Amino acid sequence: MNINGISSISGNEMFKIDKAGFEEAQESEVSFQDFLKQSIKEVNELQVDAENKNIMLATGKIENIHDVTIASEKAKVALDLTLAVRTKVVDAYREIMRMQV
Known part of the structure; x- marks a missing residue:
């Protein structure tokens, strides 16, 4: 039985991996702000749905x-x-503010 050794990754190959991920992230059309707004909107919709189902119950x-229970738990x-x-x-903001430049 022939067992192949594990090949190492050189620094250049790691840079290519990081660069590819960075370029992919730049191509994303959704900004963090938009993602955060959409997420908060979805949480609010879940809260409203759960409240409406509780009232209907x-x-x-x-x-x-x-x-009703499932809607409440999702919310x-x-x-x-x-x-x-x-x-x-x-916490991240506070940590950044504590950093000395």
């Missing part, structure tokens, strides 16, 4: 509690993720 317009998970991202962004 309370008024007797919906009898399937599973749909909760989306909000938790949004808060986690916000916390990380604030």
Whole structure:
């Protein structure tokens, strides 16, 4: 049985990988600001949907509690993720502000 050795990656090959990823990121048409706005809008829509389903359940317009529970959990998970991202962004900002130039 012949076992081939692991080939190493030279510095030039790593630069090509990083450069390709950078160029791909530059070609993206969505800015971080637009992505963030869209994400917050989607979280808000999930919150509104969950609230509407809860109201409909309370008024007797919906009898399937599973749909209401799923909508509420989706809204909760989306909000938790949004808060986690916000916390990380604030922490990163504080860390940058503590840096001495």
